Every structure is written in structure tokens, then in C-alpha cells.
Amino acid sequence: MTMQVPTIAEMKAKGENPEILFWVGCAGSFDDRYKRVTIAFIKILNKIGVKFAVLGPEESCTGDPARRAGNEFLFQMQALSNIQLLNSYEVKKIVTACPHCFNTIKNEYPELGGNYDVVHHSSYLKELIASGKLKVKGGEFKGKKITYHDSCYLGRANNIYEAPRDLIEALDADLVEMKRCKTKGLCCGAGGAQMFKDAESGEKEVNIERIEEAIDTKAEVVAAGCPFCMTMLSDGVKNKEKENSVKVLDLAELIAISESL
Amino acid sequence: MVNWIQQALFLGTLIVATWIIFKRFKFIKRNILLGKKGIDKDKIGGWKTTLLLAFGQKKMFDKPLVGIMHLIIYIGFVLINIEVLEIVIDGITGSHRVFSSYLGSFYPFLINFFEILALGVLVSCVLFLTRRNILNISRFKKPEMKGWPTKDANIILIWEVALMLALFTMNATDSILQNRFAESSYVASHYPRVGTFAISQFFIPIFSGLDTSALIIVERVAWWVHIIGILSFAVYITFSKHLHIFLAFPNSYFAKSSSVGKMQNMDAVTKEVKIMLGMQQDDGQTPQEVETFGAKDIFDLSWKNLMDAYSCTECGRCTAVCPANITGKKLSPRKIMMDTRDRVEEVGKKIDQKKEGYKEENILYGNYISKEELMACTTCNACVEACPVSIDPLDIILQLRRYIAMEESGTPPAWNAMFTNIENNAAPWAFAPTERFKWSEDLSQDN
Known part of the structure; x- marks a missing residue:
């Protein structure tokens, strides 16, 4: 099976919309160990055949570590530009394998103008099993x-x-x-x-x-x-x-x- | 003693106690309001958390045995106070057991019920004293508990034991006197024959050998000790860590109801960042005076943070679950709350003494709470989850961290490097943004 990892830019260029956006996160993108988790999740997404996309090179840190370390300016710089990007792609549903990204996008982006249905990959996988899409x-x-x-x-x-x-x-x-x-x-x-x-x-x-x-x-x-x-x-x-x-x-x-x- | 002297003394004591409590109440309220305004009324727990946490003591039952003992003391405290009402009326009017003539056969039942509760309170307090002083429970032995805080806890428990013993003595001697009605008209008229009571009957043998005048003295002394004990206890708690018995209620009412993972947004920053990113035009208005970014002292914290501090009874459940504290770091969430309260009290006193410079001297950050403590927090929310009365030490920690990062530029070099990476590489690590999507190439090689 060839693995598909479409970026949202490619998808939009074809006039299509993804059902979910997989927010990979910095660790999922750069950390050698966690890249294996990203790949495992991509394999599952391919297997069930859901129409998904990633931001690819356009993705950026959510700002969580900066905010927790006290740097609110840097957090908001990240948050506001991410929200601008996500909104420009009209993203509706985001799935992520990082609880820090999950918490930030789900709970902290709304008051800055970013409102999405955010799901952690554990809840998403559970849904897939419950609905019979994944056996x-x-x-x-x-x-x-x-x-x-x-x-x-x-x-x-x-x-x-x-x-x-x-x-x-x-x-x-x-x-x-x-x-x-x-x-x-x-x-x-x-x-x-x-x-x-x-x-x-x-x-x-x-x-x-x-x-x-x-x-x-x-x-x-x-x-x-x-x-x-x-x-x-x-x-x-x-x-x-x-x-x-x-x-x-x-x-x-x-x-x-x-x-x- | 002549009755009117007792009545006058009683009234005087009552007025003095009420006056002190009123003054302390005003002092504490003023101090709490030194904090910033602006609690979102839509995002508080309201009556639901008040019922669950304060009235229902839900989290106390995380440790079931302690939960039950604490509940007994709490119910004892609330219900035995009905008897205090009778004592106050008796004290002022010179009557004795005034409720007995109205309640008839229900009266002994009521007193019996109070006595059983009182025994429960007594046993619980003795067990709590044992637990604190004999069993080696580490959260009671932490550095911040040295000296006054440990003494404070013991004083409260011993006080409650003494109050209960006075109650039993009073009722036991009273029961004996009831049966000596033939000896004088004073005894006959003063000690209505309501019978012996469930628990104090076992104290009767201790006093039954005394003659009637000695018994009256013991009964009167016990009565006075009991009521003065209660009044002075009420005064004492306003100076002690024990205020949670009142503040647990408003504190759970105003507890944050949104996800505990959400940090409060700094709107002043949002505006500046939006202008910087070209998302909003500078309206030319000089931004409202932003006092400080983050908090360096109690004036920068919210009034809820300060009420949290006054609500803390130093039980240390937060510290016992703090990953930093468990592994021997300096951070203790309980100490954050104790430091905040100590600082608020200090400021409050200085304001009353009309001392200058209290805003600059001895501020919270640096003098009470060190950077090392603040840096050790993993923001795991275990302390918030553990607190039985909805105190949020993490909120204070994060506000002080904001001050360190944005006003002092005092964050550790490793964090500064992380900030730079996010700014330049859009990731907390020093990888080029062009490398971000490289994992997808690895994936195609995989197949």
C-alpha cells in the first residue's frame, strides 16, 4: 500500500476539503522517536481511507511551551498566525497526537478567534473502533x-x-x-x-x-x-x-x- | 454570683468578641480586594461546586477515613452551634436551658444528639492530633510547616477537645444539680429537670461527690469556659489558617469552571500582537496603562487568588501530590498559598499603620517565593485537583512566571533558547522549518 500524506494546500488546490486535519506537532515532525508515532497514525488513517490532510511545512509550534514558560507575547504570535492559517483553509476538525497541542488549540485558541472541533488521537481511534471503521x-x-x-x-x-x-x-x-x-x-x-x-x-x-x-x-x-x-x-x-x-x-x-x- | 453581674459580663464578652470578629472580617475583606478585579461570572463553578465541595466535602473523601472524621467535626460544628444560640440567650437573659420549656420532650433528644456528635468531634480531634504529632506523615513535616503553622494546627485541635470536655462537664454537673432540687429554691428554679444525657451521664461519677455549692461553681465555670471558648475560638480563627470553615463556601462558588488546562488570556498582549502582525490597525490610542506583565506582588494577582490564600488550611494535599515536591525540589504549592497570605497580611497591616512604601518593600516574588520554586513547576494540575476547597496554586505560579519572562527577562538560558527556536524555526528545537515535513519522505522510503 502506498502511503498518502496530502497537504491541505494540495488538497485545496484541487478544490477539495479534508474531513480532518492531522496536526502533527513539533515532536511528531522532528523527534526521531515520535516521528514513528506520526507514521503509525498515518498508516491507520490510510487504512481506514479517511480524507485527511496535514499542514506540512506550513505547520508551526502552537506556542504552548512559550506560554507555560511565561512568554505570553511569543505564545500569542504563534497562536494568532496559526489561527490565521487554519481559518484561511477553513479547517473544521483537527486531530492531533500531542496533548499539549490538543489542549492549546482546543481550549486556548477559541478566545483568539480559532474555533475548531479538536480531538486527541486516542479519542479519534476509539471512535473509529466503536463505529466499526477500524477493526x-x-x-x-x-x-x-x-x-x-x-x-x-x-x-x-x-x-x-x-x-x-x-x-x-x-x-x-x-x-x-x-x-x-x-x-x-x-x-x-x-x-x-x-x-x-x-x-x-x-x-x-x-x-x-x-x-x-x-x-x-x-x-x-x-x-x-x-x-x-x-x-x-x-x-x-x-x-x-x-x-x-x-x-x-x-x-x-x-x-x-x-x-x- | 449575682445573676445580673453574670449577665453584664456575658453581654460585655459577647460585644467585645463580635466587635473583634467584625474588625477582622473587614480587614480580611479589604485585603482580598487588594487583588485585581475581573472574574468572568460565566466561568465559575457556582452553586454546583459549592454544594459538592463545600457542603458535600466531596474531595475530603479521597481519603475515606479522614473524610468521615472531618465530616463529623463539620456537622458537629454546625449543629452544636444551635446549642450556642441557647447559651447566648441564657447568658443575656439570665435564664437556664431556655429551650427546654418550649421543646418539651424533644429537648433531651436534641441534647443527646448534640452530645453524641460532641463525642464524635472529641474522638476525631484526638485522632487528628495523634496523626499530626505521632504518625509520621510527611506532608505535615515539610519545611513550610516548621514553627507557627504546626503549632496553629495543634492549638485548634486541642481547643476543640477542651470545648467538648467543657460541654460534657457542664451537662454532667447540671444533671446532678437537677436531682438536688430539694436543697434550695435556687437549684430548683435554676436547673430544670430535663434528665441525664447520652454521654455526659458517664461523667457524673466524677462530680457526684461534690456538695451542691461546689457543683454550682463547677457547672458555672464549665458553662463560661464553653462559651468563652467558643467566642475566643471564633476570634482566633480569623488570625489563623482555619478560615476555610467560612471561605470554603465562597471559594468553591468562584472556582474556575472552564477546563483547568486553559491559561487565562492576556488581552493587553493580544492587541499589541495583532498590531504587530498587521491584523489590526493601531487606533493611535495610547494603550491603557498596563501596570505589569504577569505578577510580582499581590496587587497584580486577582482577588480570587488572594481569597484562595485565605482559604488555605495548610492540609498539604497539594504538596503531597506535586511531582516537583515529591522528588525533592523546593517547590511546594502549599507554601505558595501560605506565602501569598503572609504577604497580604503584611501589606494589610502596613496600610492600617499608614506606613509608606509597602508596595515596593518585601514584595511576593523574590522575598517570599523564589525563582527556583517557580521554575520547578510542571503545570500538571495535580495540586489543583487535590485541593478540597478549590484553591488554584498553579494560577499564581504561572502569573509570577509571566513576570519573570516578560518583565525581568529572567527565564533560564535553556528556555531563552527555546523561545528563539520558536521565533526563528517555528519549533522549540533548533531544526529548520524546511525539515518539518521531512518525515513524509521517510514514510515513502518505508514502503
């Missing part, structure tokens, strides 16, 4: 112990706790919870622009505290739905030298792998 059998994850790490910007910030878990259960996997989960989930340590600087001095790194908890569940896979969590958890696994027994995978990857896409 999963579980494949290699059947019966495997999988734990899910709640991203703060998906969970507490937007109350999305069930969609990611439903996906894991759809794979017929054995979902095990960490002690701190859902509303009480422990942050990976990267939110609030921490991703872009060293942590303040303390006794421990937050991601180590978190990965220890994940390892305690004896899960073979730690599922995540956020690029920053992905980096932090993967670093944690490396630090604990558990790369051979514990894998950190995104929800879209779980589905793509189980369906051998």
Missing part, C-alpha cells in the same frame, strides 16, 4: 500486561481518561493500573516547558519516580499518548536498564503494530 484483533498484545500513563494535559486538564484505556482493552490486553493513575496520575516531569530545560536540583528526577511505578506493575508495555511523556518514560526505562523487558509505545503504535500495518 482490531489485538495481535501480539493479546493477553499482554500493559499499563497506561496518563498525560496531565489529556487527563486532569481535559478529563480524558477512558478513551486510551478503551483502546488497550480493545486489543484484548491485560490493562494494569499504576498506583497513581487517572485524576491522581503522576506527571512524567516534562510539562510546563520542563521538557526544554534541566530540572531544578532535588533528590530525584520525576521520570524515574514515575517509571519505577510503571515497572512495579510488571507490565511489558507502558502505553503513552504524549510525545513528552514518551521521551521521559523512555529515558526512565533506559536509566533503569529495562529496555529489553519494558517497551514504551504510543496508543497509535499499539494499534498499528497489532494490525501489522
Whole structure:
């Protein structure tokens, strides 16, 4: 199967409109690990045959890390130019695999003039399964112990706790919870622009505290739905030298792998 | 003691206590209003969150056992106050158990009910004291709890134990006196025969050996200790961390109802950025005086932030779930709230003393809250989620960060590099924008 990744500019040139815009995000575009998540999601989109598009080279940072770091000017520069672009393409529905992009576009763009139906890829995938557009059998994850790490910007910030878990259960996997989960989930340590600087001095790194908890569940896979969590958890696994027994995978990857896409 | 002296003393005490509480109330209200106006009335929790969180104490039940004990103290506090009404009427008019003549057989039932509640309060307070002082619970031992805050918590609990003991003593001695009606007309007329009560009956053996005049003294002392205890407790809490018993209600009412992931937009910035991007014409009006970008002191925070600070009872549930604090960083969301309140109190006092320069001296950022604390926050919202009374420490942290970034240019070099990358490369990392779509080429090679 040849993979299609149409840009919205190409599509518009042909006089067509995408059903969804896949907002890839900076990590999904540049981070080697998260590019694999982008590709997994693209494979799923191709498989179900939905009419989607990406912004491609026109995409730009949502401004989330700048805003959380206190730089409101830079955030609004980003936000207002992104909104200008999105509105010029008359974008209606946006799907993204990044909870930070999701939260910003969904909750913070409206009062700056950007009103879209914004969906995190976990909710989108869940919808696809529920409506029968995407069929999963579980494949290699059947019966495997999988734990899910709640991203703060998906969970507490937007109350999305069930969609990611439903996906894991759809794979017929054995979902095990960490002690701190859902509303009480422990942050990976990267939110609030921490991703872009060293942590303040303390006794421990937050991601180590978190990965220890994940390892305690004896899960073979730690599922995540956020690029920053992905980096932090993967670093944690490396630090604990558990790369051979514990894998950190995104929800879209779980589905793509189980369906051998 | 002659009755009218007691009545006069009582009335005097009542007036003094009410006066102090009124003054403190005005002081605190004025202080809270030092914060900025502008709460969006459409985006608050309203009665729904008030009912759930304040009346229903929903989040207290995250720890079920503690939740139940706290609920007992809360119900005890509210209902036993019905008895305080009787005490106040008795105190002013010189009557005794004035409600008994109106309520008949319902009266002993009511007092029995209060006594059972009072026992619950007593047991809960003793358990809370044990938990705070003997069990090693780390959130009660954090640096910000050293000294006064720990003492404050213990004083409140011991006070409540003493109040309950006074109540039982008062009722036990009263019950004995009721049966000595034959001894004098004073006893007969003053202690209506309403019977013994559910809990205080077990205290009777302690006092039954005393002669009647000694018993009257014990009963009177217990009565006075109880009512003075309650009045001074009411005064004390206005100086302590315990104000949550009142402020939990307005604080949950005004809690943010929009997604907690949403940061407040700075409209002053929007206008400037729109002009910069050519999306809006400069109307030539000098922009309204923008005091400061972000917050450096309490005057830059909202009044809700300041009410949050007064509502905090220092339970530390926020700090116990803070990823930065758990891993040994300096940040403690509880300390952010305590610092904010301490600063507001300091400013309030200086204003009353007509001292100059309070706006410049000892400001919140730098003197109370350090940059290191602020930089450690991951904005994960765990503190906001954990607070039983809808306090939002994150909102304060983010406003102070805005000051550091936009007024001080004091953000760490790594963040400055991230800012530059976003400006130049449209991504927080130093990749060229032309590389952004390169992953799609990798994809075609994949196949």
C-alpha cells in the first residue's frame, strides 16, 4: 500500500476539503522517536481511507511551551498566525497526537478567534473502533500486561481518561493500573516547558519516580499518548536498564503494530 | 454570683468578641480586594461546586477515613452551634436551658444528639492530633510547616477537645444539680429537670461527690469556659489558617469552571500582537496603562487568588501530590498559598499603620517565593485537583512566571533558547522549518 500524506494546500488546490486535519506537532515532525508515532497514525488513517490532510511545512509550534514558560507575547504570535492559517483553509476538525497541542488549540485558541472541533488521537481511534471503521484483533498484545500513563494535559486538564484505556482493552490486553493513575496520575516531569530545560536540583528526577511505578506493575508495555511523556518514560526505562523487558509505545503504535500495518 | 453581674459580663464578652470578629472580617475583606478585579461570572463553578465541595466535602473523601472524621467535626460544628444560640440567650437573659420549656420532650433528644456528635468531634480531634504529632506523615513535616503553622494546627485541635470536655462537664454537673432540687429554691428554679444525657451521664461519677455549692461553681465555670471558648475560638480563627470553615463556601462558588488546562488570556498582549502582525490597525490610542506583565506582588494577582490564600488550611494535599515536591525540589504549592497570605497580611497591616512604601518593600516574588520554586513547576494540575476547597496554586505560579519572562527577562538560558527556536524555526528545537515535513519522505522510503 502506498502511503498518502496530502497537504491541505494540495488538497485545496484541487478544490477539495479534508474531513480532518492531522496536526502533527513539533515532536511528531522532528523527534526521531515520535516521528514513528506520526507514521503509525498515518498508516491507520490510510487504512481506514479517511480524507485527511496535514499542514506540512506550513505547520508551526502552537506556542504552548512559550506560554507555560511565561512568554505570553511569543505564545500569542504563534497562536494568532496559526489561527490565521487554519481559518484561511477553513479547517473544521483537527486531530492531533500531542496533548499539549490538543489542549492549546482546543481550549486556548477559541478566545483568539480559532474555533475548531479538536480531538486527541486516542479519542479519534476509539471512535473509529466503536463505529466499526477500524477493526482490531489485538495481535501480539493479546493477553499482554500493559499499563497506561496518563498525560496531565489529556487527563486532569481535559478529563480524558477512558478513551486510551478503551483502546488497550480493545486489543484484548491485560490493562494494569499504576498506583497513581487517572485524576491522581503522576506527571512524567516534562510539562510546563520542563521538557526544554534541566530540572531544578532535588533528590530525584520525576521520570524515574514515575517509571519505577510503571515497572512495579510488571507490565511489558507502558502505553503513552504524549510525545513528552514518551521521551521521559523512555529515558526512565533506559536509566533503569529495562529496555529489553519494558517497551514504551504510543496508543497509535499499539494499534498499528497489532494490525501489522 | 449575682445573676445580673453574670449577665453584664456575658453581654460585655459577647460585644467585645463580635466587635473583634467584625474588625477582622473587614480587614480580611479589604485585603482580598487588594487583588485585581475581573472574574468572568460565566466561568465559575457556582452553586454546583459549592454544594459538592463545600457542603458535600466531596474531595475530603479521597481519603475515606479522614473524610468521615472531618465530616463529623463539620456537622458537629454546625449543629452544636444551635446549642450556642441557647447559651447566648441564657447568658443575656439570665435564664437556664431556655429551650427546654418550649421543646418539651424533644429537648433531651436534641441534647443527646448534640452530645453524641460532641463525642464524635472529641474522638476525631484526638485522632487528628495523634496523626499530626505521632504518625509520621510527611506532608505535615515539610519545611513550610516548621514553627507557627504546626503549632496553629495543634492549638485548634486541642481547643476543640477542651470545648467538648467543657460541654460534657457542664451537662454532667447540671444533671446532678437537677436531682438536688430539694436543697434550695435556687437549684430548683435554676436547673430544670430535663434528665441525664447520652454521654455526659458517664461523667457524673466524677462530680457526684461534690456538695451542691461546689457543683454550682463547677457547672458555672464549665458553662463560661464553653462559651468563652467558643467566642475566643471564633476570634482566633480569623488570625489563623482555619478560615476555610467560612471561605470554603465562597471559594468553591468562584472556582474556575472552564477546563483547568486553559491559561487565562492576556488581552493587553493580544492587541499589541495583532498590531504587530498587521491584523489590526493601531487606533493611535495610547494603550491603557498596563501596570505589569504577569505578577510580582499581590496587587497584580486577582482577588480570587488572594481569597484562595485565605482559604488555605495548610492540609498539604497539594504538596503531597506535586511531582516537583515529591522528588525533592523546593517547590511546594502549599507554601505558595501560605506565602501569598503572609504577604497580604503584611501589606494589610502596613496600610492600617499608614506606613509608606509597602508596595515596593518585601514584595511576593523574590522575598517570599523564589525563582527556583517557580521554575520547578510542571503545570500538571495535580495540586489543583487535590485541593478540597478549590484553591488554584498553579494560577499564581504561572502569573509570577509571566513576570519573570516578560518583565525581568529572567527565564533560564535553556528556555531563552527555546523561545528563539520558536521565533526563528517555528519549533522549540533548533531544526529548520524546511525539515518539518521531512518525515513524509521517510514514510515513502518505508514502503
